[in-house]
Amino acid sequence: MTDYSFSYSPASPSAKVQDGPLWSFNSADILPGPANTVLLHSQRSGTGMLVQPDVARALELCTHFRSLEAHTKQITEALPALRDHAQHTRQTLEHIAQQGLMESSEAAFERLTAVVKTSTAALPSRLFILTCDRPDALHRLLLPLVQQALPEHVEGLWVIDDSRDEHHQKKNAAISEEANNACELPVHYFGAEARASLIEQLISACPDQTSSIRWLLDRGSWGETPTYGIARNLALLLSVGTRALVMDDDTLPEAIAAPRATAPFRFADMSEREAIFYGSEEDIERHALAIAGSPVEKMLDRLGTPLGAALSGFLGDHHSLQGMNGNLIKRYDTQSRVRVAQCNSWGDSGAAGSRWLLSLPDKSIQQLLETGPDLPALLSPQHCWAGYAGPAVTPFASMSQWTGLDHSASLPPYLPAGRNEDLLFGIMLQRMHPEAAVLQTDWAIRHSPVNARGRTVMDAIKVEPGVSLLADWLGREPADQFGISAERRLAGMSEALARLAEMESDAAEVLIGRQLAGRQTAVLKQCMDHLKSVERFNELPGAESWRQLLVSSRDALMADIQAATKTQDAIQQLLNSDTLRQHAHDFAAALRAWPVICQHAQTLG
8 A cells, every 4th residue: 555654643552453353444534634645534532644645545445344354355456556565555554543543343342332321111102003094904903903912111002094085084083992992002093183183282382383383284284285294293293202103004013024034233224225026916925924923012122222222132242343334333322322213014115116126236136137027017016025134223214114213302393295204304313313323123014005006117217306305405414413402403404494495596506406416316326337237137037127227217317417408497497486495494494393392292291
């Protein structure tokens, strides 16, 4: 590795590096230095070292926990100029590790698992079923659920009914009453009247927040737009100070084992989600392996606990970190809390269209292409498993048919209407609690819609300007987010949305165009990467159908990226309609009001 010509170290040199530990370059900033050097500056120890730029480039290959020998091999294979300098590369890595600029697996393991004093008593929990015009689905889930042995810390179950049809509302109320009579656990029906009563009580308690309360909770503010987020906001307000388990009505209370051999625990990102596809309903049922025990208890088991306690049984010793990405671990310590628990999906993945396929690894795509030649016929009924093959901790929450939420700490609200409310919530949660962990289970919940959802999945994948760009706007992590309260971080997001709402059109157009181009380019890269891989699958039945989707998506994305006038027209139309501005303005006000609304909701009981 190229010699470094300057170095300094405010901290004392560490002891000689032993062969045992694994190492990750995961907590150092790379900053411009003098005389064509760069500064490596440790965020943890304050240690600094000036090195040549190619040293920093090589270190960026060393984020995963591996031995120094393994890092040396990877660097010399990836950088041809260093292939004849393995010994020097190894010596440089040893010195950098000794100076505290790489984290050892022993230090990371201690940081994550050190014993902390914590109460062993489980936080109170509340269960919520969200339903909308599907009484048959509600009956299918609720009656078996209340017959299961539920944990004693569960206080009750609420059916939050967002149905438009009055007949369905009456049926759902009757089903809830039937369940209440059959169960010692109280079952509450929370329909239109209960919602109206809650809204009026909140307005009476905090009249200055009337418009935000109605925007967040009143379906009348949204016309015919689906209001998935309103139902979730009601669940949040009914669970302040407790843990909430939120269930979609078209699921079944049965845990299904992951179909792949169980993988070891890992810290992961969303790109590590996998899928297995089945050719028919009979085929997926043949592979369903039920797991004994209550899925409710499994979902609540580690929710709200410190990460050190939650990892018990997952990590044996520091060598358990082998191969894990240190950048995904650096934000956590033993006192980080599991704020969200999510499960895999068995049956319908919940994803519309085909864009989600681009996030799957090659082995999932290969299995899909092996299943048959007609991809639309395979994908439309959604006979699949999607999730993680083993337990995992991720920094973001996304979509889960059952979701556990630790509402003993402040949580953000959901966007009240439209799609992608789960994704936006996950981004805001990570911004409010950057040190919080999302625990992904290694089992799936049955997701079986009562009505067929036939989807068109082979249209070219495109990225259009729309309200979903708010997720990108809020997803930017500021450098000064640590050391302040969650409520202050939420206020920061409100301020960011307010700036977008107040921005002059020309300036907003430039920023939205940049975000749109960034998202289009990211999706284009996914298409291009899969096009490289598809050559290995040429002999598989579905290869040609998959290639056609990728090619048409690549061409459509390239055309949109290059068609500046067309893109600008679409952005101007979005801005001129005031849709994005108005949503940003209203959402900013709602985020400011949300802590007060939650406080009064808890007081109301």
